[in-house]
Amino acid sequence: xxxxxLILVTNDDGITAPxxxxxxxxxxxxxxxxxxxxxxxxxxxxxxxxxxxxxxxxEINVDEGPQKEYKSSGTxxxxxxxxxxxxxxxxxDLCVSGINHGSNSSINVIYSGTMSAAVExxxxxxxxxxxxxxxxxxxxxxxxxxxxxxxxxxNVLENGLPDxxxxxxxxxxxxxxxxxxxxRQARANWVEEFDKRINPQGRVYYWLTGKFVNMDKGEDTxxxxxxxxxxxxxxxxxDLTAHHFxxxxxxxxx
Amino acid sequence: xxxxxLILVTNDDGITAPxxxxxxxxxxxxxxxxxxxxxxxxxxxxxxxxxxxxxxxxEINVDEGPQKEYKSSGTxxxxxxxxxxxxxxxxxDLCVSGINHGSNSSINVIYSGTMSAAVExxxxxxxxxxxxxxxxxxxxxxxxxxxxxxxxxxNVLENGLPDxxxxxxxxxxxxxxxxxxxxRQARANWVEEFDKRINPQGRVYYWLTGKFVNMDKGEDTxxxxxxxxxxxxxxxxxDLTAHHFxxxxxxxxx
Numbered sequence: 001x002x003x004x005x006l007i008l009v010t011n012d013d014g015i016t017a018p019x020x021x022x023x024x025x026x027x028x029x030x031x032x033x034x035x036x037x038x039x040x041x042x043x044x045x046x047x048x049x050x051x052x053x054x055x056x057x058x059e060i061n062v063d064e065g066p067q068k069e070y071k072s073s074g075t076x077x078x079x080x081x082x083x084x085x086x087x088x089x090x091x092x093d094l095c096v097s098g099i100n101h102g103s104n105s106s107i108n109v110i111y112s113g114t115m116s117a118a119v120e121x122x123x124x125x126x127x128x129x130x131x132x133x134x135x136x137x138x139x140x141x142x143x144x145x146x147x148x149x150x151x152x153x154x155n156v157l158e159n160g161l162p163d164x165x166x167x168x169x170x171x172x173x174x175x176x177x178x179x180x181x182x183x184r185q186a187r188a189n190w191v192e193e194f195d196k197r198i199n200p201q202g203r204v205y206y207w208l209t210g211k212f213v214n215m216d217k218g219e220d221t222x223x224x225x226x227x228x229x230x231x232x233x234x235x236x237x238x239d240l241t242a243h244h245f246x247x248x249x250x251x252x253x254x
Numbered sequence: 255x256x257x258x259x260l261i262l263v264t265n266d267d268g269i270t271a272p273x274x275x276x277x278x279x280x281x282x283x284x285x286x287x288x289x290x291x292x293x294x295x296x297x298x299x300x301x302x303x304x305x306x307x308x309x310x311x312x313e314i315n316v317d318e319g320p321q322k323e324y325k326s327s328g329t330x331x332x333x334x335x336x337x338x339x340x341x342x343x344x345x346x347d348l349c350v351s352g353i354n355h356g357s358n359s360s361i362n363v364i365y366s367g368t369m370s371a372a373v374e375x376x377x378x379x380x381x382x383x384x385x386x387x388x389x390x391x392x393x394x395x396x397x398x399x400x401x402x403x404x405x406x407x408x409n410v411l412e413n414g415l416p417d418x419x420x421x422x423x424x425x426x427x428x429x430x431x432x433x434x435x436x437x438r439q440a441r442a443n444w445v446e447e448f449d450k451r452i453n454p455q456g457r458v459y460y461w462l463t464g465k466f467v468n469m470d471k472g473e474d475t476x477x478x479x480x481x482x483x484x485x486x487x488x489x490x491x492x493d494l495t496a497h498h499f500x501x502x503x504x505x506x507x508x
Contacts, residue, residue: 047364048302055460085446110301165496180508184495192339206309237496241438242419242489254434
């Protein structure tokens with residue numbers, strides 16, 4: 001009989017978010033679960049780490065279940081570091097992050113706390129997956145995602161992932177999924193629209209808002225898949241070298 | 255006569271840091287400079303953006319010079335977004351970020367606020383470069399870097415950069431540079447060592463510390479170049495798709 005895998009669960013919406021509670025429920029079916037997650041929302045934190053402030057980390061019980069749980073004052077990347085260095089006895093067999101309330105497809109991957117936790121785990125040599133649902137609502141229905149999450153996680157546990165690669169899984173908002181599609185990251189960006197206001201003291205301030213613009217019409221992209229009701233799976237790497245430009249750059253007068 | 259280029263300058267150590275003051279001085283020699291930088295240190299912020307808090311941005315004069323300067327309460331990525339959307343009349347010809355006090359070589363690129371600003375500019379279609387010096391000291395001598403910074407910036411202004419690529423330039427601590435070397439990102443990571451302490455109220459807290467471990471012995475890496483007194487230039491991309499794994503992933507039972 002094979003030993004049950006050790007699974008680390010984290011997110012960026014905070015340890016009480018419905019998304020992570022769903023993810024914990026699914027992971028309890030396939031392994032021994034330890035949760036180390038932020039004590040509050042950390043969305044848009046990118047790959048931030050806490051170096052100029054103190055970090056707290058305490059065991060808590062959010063709800064019933066066999067999992068052990070810890071909440072931390074840190075970012076998602078901090079949570080993974082704390083789990084690996086301070087909490088777990090051994091390297092986990094899998095790290096899952098999410099389910100994020102909102103999209104991490106396309107360029108959103110670089111702003112995403114959810115994906116930064118998965119990438120941090122990948123950097124530490126742990127197979128990792130980030131899950132996100134294209135629905136910002138706290139009351140989104142996560143139940144239809146469960147069998148797909150289990151399937152992707154079990155595939156990663158069985159097949160492993162290459163060194164330097166983690167998975168970015170996004171679910172469309174519509175629950176009648178057509179299936180899973182392996183994709184590349186669409187070339188898209190946010191066109192910022194700052195909402196300029198005046199505070200009660202007469203000082204100008206801004207809220208960051210924006211419009212997502214997809215410049216990429218490819219049918220092999222995550223945006224295409226999601227728009228067509230497929231679940232997108234993008235393999236993500238953290239060697240950021242633009243290898244294709246090295247030769248040309250060598251011809252410059254540097 | 256060619257129009258002088260419009261250059262956006264930012265960083266993550268804050269607008270008064272000696273590193274950015276040096277960068278401004280160099281850029282004043284080659285273009286019209288607008289500075290939009292954080293009002294305080296933002297190191298380790300990764301690609302964080304401010305979505306749940308208000309943003310302030312005010313014109314200031316830090317020192318003499320032809321540049322226009324604005325300080326912001328936001329992250330480095332916020333500063334670029336603010337500059338492009340709210341401050342500049344047209345898209346800048348170049349965005350430079352730094353000079354960071356400390357290394358952004360190898361895996362540090364994913365934690366780096368300096369590089370996140372360059373990447374954000376790249377996402378917005380602006381040729382961009384991040385500069386870093388492997389010396390954390392506030393009193394580091396930035397003067398020997400000046401001619402090299404000018405050379406790299408002028409090359410980018412003349413040649414442009416491919417869509418989706420920005421440059422990550424790191425200077426070794428030793429000032430007798432052997433020259434510039436185009437490199438790939440070394441495969442390395444941080445092995446965390448949390449410093450566990452007890453606060454005056456008896457509660458456990460942590461400081462994040464760690465040891466940088468380079469697993470990559472390649473002589474074409476940034477770590478090799480820097481250890482051998484070369485200035486490293488790594489072309490960095492923000493399409494994070496692990497294209498080499500897509501075919502294999504398609505053979506999974508998903």
